[in-house]
Amino acid sequence: MYSRLSARALTSLLGGWRTSEPAYEALADAVRLLLLDNRIAPDTALPAERELAAALRLSRTTVSAAYRSLRESGHIESRRGSGSVTQPLGTPAAARTTVSDPGAIDLQQASPAAWPGLAGVMAEVAAGAATLIGRPGYDVVGAPALRQAIADRYTASGVPTDPAEVMVTNGAQSAIHLLASLLVRRGDRVLIESPTYPHAAEAFRQAGARLVGVPVTVDEGWDLDRAEQAFARVLPTAAYLMPDFQNPTARSMTRHERDVLADAAMRAHTTVIVDDTTAELDIDRPFRPGPFGGADTVRIGSLGKTVWGGMRLGWIRARADLIRRLTAARFAHELGTPEWEQALATALLPRMPEIVAQRAARLREGRDLAVAALGRLLPEWRVPEAHGGVSLWVELDAPLSGALVLAAREEGVLLSAGPRFSVDGGYERNLRLPFTGSTTELDRAIQALARVWPAVRTSAAPALMDRFDAVV
């Protein structure tokens, strides 16, 4: 059995796909990009050619040619009775969009390298390994010493916290998934920023949520009018927000934005989930506005960006009764967090000031290099200010993010196109450029983008004119 994608759903996922000529190849490329971003899963039956042609107002010949191209590149396969079924990436024929070259620069994830002191702390903790392995090795809510250390950091940051209000999780993603599955029922509304961190959107969707997007822009920040209306109109069950160094825009909420959003959520009885995964990645923010919300706000944190993604260690800070419900619900997902990671985290937390300072220095190098190289090589793009976080949310001078990402892959640079971060379509004009990696790689990546951009733009020109004509 395959899951089926309707012509309507595919049309909405495709957005402004017509970014080059011929149209059939642009359509095939847009489907390739959706597969690459995992927005269409493998083993999904695409709509019948006739239905898709009608939905996209194209000739059947164009859709047939696009499907033929996808078959030839190994992205879909014809199956009797099921039509055209998408294939897992990585099959030899699909290599065109799965660069396996070890020299490829992967900027799809915004993960800083490990904090250089980590191996030393691992060695220290390993000295106690004999005692550690005499214990069960994992637990569902977290080791008392670690919960206490996390609670103390919240208290010091202005959110008084008791260890009973903390659960240790396997990274922030696991925390988001657990919260989504406990708090959200099928059909519930969840308010979420757009653009946002895509795996959070996926977790809420998987729990059955209908997402209500609230725009965040690099210039204007959070659209407070839209947010207040959305809270009042749809009374969302939950809201997922990143008030500090939002991923991908790197914007931080002002004090006013925090207060307006927290008030609107309180009036709507919405549970706010604040994701602080990127909150400590402060390079040079001029002003710290203080925490979002109050004791009822659910907060998620992680050592993934500050220490190392490989540790898979995060946490939830919530009222003690919610922590108890989460603990009871967690067993169905997983049995807990390894004590080894927890022992490491307990040893690392007292060193956070040093860790965060090292992070800021590395991120500053990456950000400054990216801003300078983009200004020099791609002056037609708008590069926003970023005082921290993991990425620049760059604005291109044409809505060709998808076409650019595919062209960059041919040069061995892997990026995610703007629409990957959207909740309800759009962002073809944006590209998320993480500045977390090495400056050498980042420099090479931006040079590659500058090499391919003129051709992407030229090949798109007639198609963009067609779109313009269609609108007029």
Ligand SMILES: Cc1ncc(COP(=O)(O)O)c(C=O)c1O
């Ligand atoms: C905003 C945000 N939340 C959560 C996560 C997932 O974090 P973890 O690696 O701790 O699971 C990420 C990772 O990129 C992120 O950017």
